[in-house]
Amino acid sequence: MTPAEYDFLRQFLKVRSGLVLSNEKQYLIESRLLPVARKAGVPSIAGLVAKLRDPRESLLADAVVEAMTTNESFFFRDKTPFEHLTQMMLPELLQKRAAQRKIRIWCAAASTGQEPYSIAMCLKEMGSKIAGWRFEIVGTDLSNDVLDRARSGVYTQFEVQRGLPIQMLLKYFTQNGDSWQISSEIRQMVQYRKMNLLDTFAGLGQFDIVFCRNVLIYFDQPTKVDVLSRVSKLLPDDGYLVLGAAETVVGLTDAFRTLPDRRGLYMTNGSAPAAAARPAAVATAAAAAPGQRFAVIGRGSA
Structure with missing residues (x-):
């Protein structure tokens, strides 16, 4: 990934989601976006950037933002x-x-x-x-x-073991194989x-x-x-x-x-x-891109 491609992706994610990436996050972008690129039929980040420059690639743009979302979450997090x-x-x-x-x-x-x-x-x-x-x-x-x-409402054994009191697991969940609903x-x-x-x-x-x-x-x-x-x-x-x-x-x-x-x-x-x-x-960015769909970073809150 070239510096120009990284700068494009940083600005793209900032405008789309508010996500601010430092200069040292290339590894994060590559690890999360290479699977998205391959799914879109391109073998590299360079190819992904080229497709993202096309305003018709709205579904790909959504996929890129979702891939950069952090979905860390567990029951009764931080208590x-x-x-x-x-x-x-x-x-x-x-x-x-x-x-x-x-x-x-x-x-x-x-x-x-x-x-x-x-x-x-x-x-x-x-x-x-x-x-x-x-x-x-x-x-x-x-x-x-x-x-x-x-x-x-279906969670893995690992997920229900993170923060969920055993009495609530037994009271509010039903086990189905390795999963709990x-x-x-x-x-x-x-x-x-x-x-x-x-x-x-x-x-x-x-x-x-x-x-x-x-x-x-x-x-x-x-x-x-x-x-x-x-x-x-x-x-x-x-x-x-x-x-x-x-x-x-x-x-x-x-x-x-x-x-x-x-x-x-x-x-x-x-x-x-x-x-x-x-x-x-923020107001200037919104005015410059009316109807732009911004993204909440899904960082798992719970």
Whole structure:
């Protein structure tokens, strides 16, 4: 792969997905994109780049972005966010939403479904405390392949051993050979949609809680500011945002405030000024490519 080809692919992925690659990631591109190139009938990265320059190769472009997506995910990942959910967020929202009896949760990078299904199991474990309540869990991601896997709810032995308590495995899953399928009751609690974090959020509606974990780490600062600004507009004044352990809103936006001793958990800041407009760099890119389909990096959040 020549420097010019690498620069093309870096810019291509940045525009399509917000993914920022350093100068030392050639090995990552080659390992992930050579299989895509061969499937497309070309033997090299050079041939793949040549095909990507053709605007008619939209399906190939999608395949390249999906191949560069990181889909690391497992049940109850990092544990702490789910403790925040059951010990703080849900108890408080059950009081505040007593009149509506409805709570909506968005998993903004659902990957293969472990995060939204972990949330659904937390809700089921609350039993009679939420009787008569309506919960909506929406999981979104870029990749059709991972979303299809999420909808199926089928996981390998290795996957169910990563973070999933044995009592929940036995309670909510059925074994079929070397695979385990989560119960239809849990699957029906989650709606999956394909969407792009860098595109409009129109049509999603308002949420009480947004899980957006281990996604922002792939974006540059203007993109992080843009995403956080638009996420804040989907949350009420007492809404919650959950980020990954290595992510923060500090220095990026005043739309959220930190919570003492609650790592990765933020609340919308009702007293803060309205969320800032989209950064000029992002707005300019969007204007230059109307209708461009941006991609959420599927980094497995759960």
